[in-house]
Amino acid sequence: MPSSPPTEAFPAHTPAASQVFVTVLCHGPLTRSDIGGRAGLSAAAVTKAVRPLIEAGYLVEDVGEETRPSLGRPANPVRVDGGRALFIGVKITGDEIIAVLTDLCCRIRVARHLPLTARDPGAVLTLASELVRELLAEADGFGAPVHGLGVAVSGDVDRAAGVVRYSPFLEWHDVPLAELLGMTTGLRVTVDNDVRALTVAEQWFGAGVGLSDFALVTVGAGIGCGLVVHGRVVSGAHGVAGEIGHVVIDPAGPPCHCGNRGCVEAIAADPAIVAAVRERTGVAVTDAAGALELAHRGDQGARDVYTRAGDAIGRAIGTVANLFGPERVIISGEGLAAYDLFAEQIRDAFAAAAFGTAAQCDLKTRPLPFDEWARGAAATAIQSFIRSEARH
Amino acid sequence: MPSSPPTEAFPAHTPAASQVFVTVLCHGPLTRSDIGGRAGLSAAAVTKAVRPLIEAGYLVEDVGEETRPSLGRPANPVRVDGGRALFIGVKITGDEIIAVLTDLCCRIRVARHLPLTARDPGAVLTLASELVRELLAEADGFGAPVHGLGVAVSGDVDRAAGVVRYSPFLEWHDVPLAELLGMTTGLRVTVDNDVRALTVAEQWFGAGVGLSDFALVTVGAGIGCGLVVHGRVVSGAHGVAGEIGHVVIDPAGPPCHCGNRGCVEAIAADPAIVAAVRERTGVAVTDAAGALELAHRGDQGARDVYTRAGDAIGRAIGTVANLFGPERVIISGEGLAAYDLFAEQIRDAFAAAAFGTAAQCDLKTRPLPFDEWARGAAATAIQSFIRSEARH
Numbered sequence: 001m002p003s004s005p006p007t008e009a010f011p012a013h014t015p016a017a018s019q020v021f022v023t024v025l026c027h028g029p030l031t032r033s034d035i036g037g038r039a040g041l042s043a044a045a046v047t048k049a050v051r052p053l054i055e056a057g058y059l060v061e062d063v064g065e066e067t068r069p070s071l072g073r074p075a076n077p078v079r080v081d082g083g084r085a086l087f088i089g090v091k092i093t094g095d096e097i098i099a100v101l102t103d104l105c106c107r108i109r110v111a112r113h114l115p116l117t118a119r120d121p122g123a124v125l126t127l128a129s130e131l132v133r134e135l136l137a138e139a140d141g142f143g144a145p146v147h148g149l150g151v152a153v154s155g156d157v158d159r160a161a162g163v164v165r166y167s168p169f170l171e172w173h174d175v176p177l178a179e180l181l182g183m184t185t186g187l188r189v190t191v192d193n194d195v196r197a198l199t200v201a202e203q204w205f206g207a208g209v210g211l212s213d214f215a216l217v218t219v220g221a222g223i224g225c226g227l228v229v230h231g232r233v234v235s236g237a238h239g240v241a242g243e244i245g246h247v248v249i250d251p252a253g254p255p256c257h258c259g260n261r262g263c264v265e266a267i268a269a270d271p272a273i274v275a276a277v278r279e280r281t282g283v284a285v286t287d288a289a290g291a292l293e294l295a296h297r298g299d300q301g302a303r304d305v306y307t308r309a310g311d312a313i314g315r316a317i318g319t320v321a322n323l324f325g326p327e328r329v330i331i332s333g334e335g336l337a338a339y340d341l342f343a344e345q346i347r348d349a350f351a352a353a354a355f356g357t358a359a360q361c362d363l364k365t366r367p368l369p370f371d372e373w374a375r376g377a378a379a380t381a382i383q384s385f386i387r388s389e390a391r392h
Numbered sequence: 393m394p395s396s397p398p399t400e401a402f403p404a405h406t407p408a409a410s411q412v413f414v415t416v417l418c419h420g421p422l423t424r425s426d427i428g429g430r431a432g433l434s435a436a437a438v439t440k441a442v443r444p445l446i447e448a449g450y451l452v453e454d455v456g457e458e459t460r461p462s463l464g465r466p467a468n469p470v471r472v473d474g475g476r477a478l479f480i481g482v483k484i485t486g487d488e489i490i491a492v493l494t495d496l497c498c499r500i501r502v503a504r505h506l507p508l509t510a511r512d513p514g515a516v517l518t519l520a521s522e523l524v525r526e527l528l529a530e531a532d533g534f535g536a537p538v539h540g541l542g543v544a545v546s547g548d549v550d551r552a553a554g555v556v557r558y559s560p561f562l563e564w565h566d567v568p569l570a571e572l573l574g575m576t577t578g579l580r581v582t583v584d585n586d587v588r589a590l591t592v593a594e595q596w597f598g599a600g601v602g603l604s605d606f607a608l609v610t611v612g613a614g615i616g617c618g619l620v621v622h623g624r625v626v627s628g629a630h631g632v633a634g635e636i637g638h639v640v641i642d643p644a645g646p647p648c649h650c651g652n653r654g655c656v657e658a659i660a661a662d663p664a665i666v667a668a669v670r671e672r673t674g675v676a677v678t679d680a681a682g683a684l685e686l687a688h689r690g691d692q693g694a695r696d697v698y699t700r701a702g703d704a705i706g707r708a709i710g711t712v713a714n715l716f717g718p719e720r721v722i723i724s725g726e727g728l729a730a731y732d733l734f735a736e737q738i739r740d741a742f743a744a745a746a747f748g749t750a751a752q753c754d755l756k757t758r759p760l761p762f763d764e765w766a767r768g769a770a771a772t773a774i775q776s777f778i779r780s781e782a783r784h
Contacts, residue, residue: 156748156749165749166748211629212629213626213628213629225715227715227716229621229622229626229716230621230622230624230626232622234605234621234622234716234717235717236605236716236717236718236749236750237603237604237605237717237718237719237753238717238719238749238750238752238753239717239748239749240713240714240717240747240748240749240750241714241715241716241717242715243714243715243747243748243750244714244715246714246745246747247711247714247715248641248707248711248745249640249643250642250643251641251642252644258747259744260744260745315640319639319640319711319715320715321632322632322633322635322636322638322639323617323619323633323634323635323636323639323711323712323715323716324619324621324626324628324633324634324715324716325626325627325628325629325630325631325632325633326628326629327629327630352651352652353638353640353652355632355635355638355650356548356558356631356632356635357548357628357630357631357632358628358630358632358635360630361629361630
């Protein structure tokens with residue numbers, strides 16, 4: 001067993017106290033009065049929540065010239081001390097494991113990658129535990145405890161139970177990953193679907209801060225979608241939500257692995273693009289980079305494939321906007337490398353599909369390097385720590 | 393001006409008190425302990441919230457044999473006294489106005505219909521005010537005050553502002569309906585989109601009670617959808633949400649009034665069905681009843697049109713399930729008259745379109761007669777009264 005840091009409880013024991021901390025984490029530095037305004041809490045409630053958080057070092061007060069107004073409460077802004085605690089985020093793909101060490105503000109301090117040689121739970125567990133131990137050793141140099149481990153896996157993940165129900169890339173069924181990694185690392189572990197984890201990172205630390213309704217659409221090996229409605233990530237009553245990849249664009253389109261035809265994923269995900277480029281051009285490209293290169297060299301057949309992919313993504317985003325009216329849709333993922341090839345088509349198809357004022361939804365592209373997926377996992381660990389909901 | 397009842401404030405002045413009342417309204421009769429369990433509140437908080445509601449007559453205690461346990465709080469269940477207050481709900485369609493008088497439990501006491509001879513705001517306002525006055529006169533006989541008026545209109549409605557932004561059926565733009573009807577009736581007025589209003593009625597009094605995530609899909613002159621996510625009706629950041637009618641099923645399908653092709657509404661709404669039946673059969677049917685009769689007589693062409701409509705509705709519900717993962721989808725609307733013709737197709741297409749466990753979503757049909765739309769409007773008035781949010 002590794003030498004794990006002692007487990008420390010987060011000193012916010014009421015929903016109001018958690019809310020105050022999250023408000024400062026997402027929007028700080030803020031004065032107590034601004035916190036109250038944003039969180040809908042009284043000045044007294046904010047002051048009461050802030051005190052133990054300052055005492056425990058999670059919040060710090062920026063002492064300026066005017067340390068205390070003549071009447072009333074301190075007017076100095078408070079902010080989160082990011083260095084007060086560390087977290088580890090791990091993203092498991094079919095090919096590699098990516099792990100990051102972040103601070104409490106989810107800033108990456110160290111990143112590590114390891115190629116995956118086998119996909120069975122035992123092999124992945126051994127490798128992931130090894131990476132986590134390396135990062136725990138690195139963490140010693142930062143002088144702050146590691147307070148949680150987040151793990152992001154694509155597929156059907158039951159976060160509350162800490163179980164990967166089904167992961168197609170890994171071919172896993174019902175793997176109790178949180179419990180297993182808790183035993184090998186000694187850390188509190190949160191396991192979540194990778195797109196939902198990235199959505200949490202965007203909600204708390206990215207382009208979703210301050211929005212009660214937004215969507216994150218990821219484009220790459222698959223087409224994923226995280227939804228935030230009424231300020232909370234949508235998980236689905238049966239574990240499935242955000243499956244934008246299986247919105248049918250054309251019932252006469254190419255077959256999809258889900259059994260239908262013409263799903264967004266069967267038109268716009270990397271494997272579909274590679275197959276379509278091969279078919280259209282006769283060039284034996286083998287991966288997304290090869291297809292992209294061909295299109296960037298001006299091959300019209302390859303370019304047409306990207307145009308069609310952009311059309312499918314834009315229509316699917318239109319469907320999301322028509323159904324739940326998000327304020328913003330963030331488009332991201334490794335597929336954004338081709339964004340110059342299909343950006344216009346995404347916007348045009350979205351505008352045509354959006355019904356009435358749904359077209360006012362803001363489309364925002366945000367390149368997220370692969371480490372960001374691991375950072376998303378760290379964000380879920382930070383969330384669990386603040387809400388004291390992770391298993392140990 | 394009509395003799396309006398004196399305005400009385402609802403005696404629940406905190407979010408917790410409203411929540412206690414709504415819990416009893418939706419689930420009662422309940423003991424205080426059950427209320428606390430469902431609402432996540434302490435016994436003390438429940439007792440504190442219940443007292444003024446009993447004193448004001450909104451809640452009543454069912455006194456049984458065991459009026460008080462030897463120790464602790466009263467164990468008798470409390471329930472809402474439905475007769476304590478009345479509400480009026482009005483649904484405005486392109487052809488008629490339907491108005492109902494309901495009690496506090498949203499049970500219809502009186503219903504009235506009036507055909508609409510003109511659709512301009514002035515004519516509709518006059519007619520609606522007349523109907524409301526009739527119902528106010530009827531209300532005198534029930535010995536309880538009328539505490540609010542809800543109005544449901546299809547289209548883009550800004551409930552908070554009380555304004556109908558755009559209603560295609562009525563050809564209205566920016567009509568401040570709440571303010572106008574408040575002046576002519578003296579009542580507190582809530583204006584909402586008709587599908588959202590029906591969704592509120594299902595959430596508080598129907599097949600959505602107790603569900604934090606469900607959808608209501610209405611089939612008829614249009615195809616509508618109300619969504620409840622995390623326990624709240626989704627309104628959309630820009631006023632559009634639940635536009636299932638414009639999910640594209642087939643990009644090579646018939647043109648839709650929205651400018652796209654093959655939308656659900658262009659395949660499965662009444663006008664589309666009537667047009668398709670005429671085209672397929674050569675029989676000059678003029679309305680949904682005529683098309684339905686032909687299909688019920690066994691005409692294969694007409695039956696095929698309903699099969700295709702069922703397929704489109706089922707696929708669209710699959711998309712909703714894949715994106716939100718609702719626990720249940722309630723299918724309703726006047727189009728259910730044809731349910732025997734497309735029920736199987738809806739279920740099959742839904743099962744094929746649903747991804748993984750999203751297929752576990754419960755599809756439930758619920759015939760709602762036209763009065764129910766007006767009842768939905770009354771439900772929004774009840775909601776506004778309890779939350780003290782209606783304008784006066």
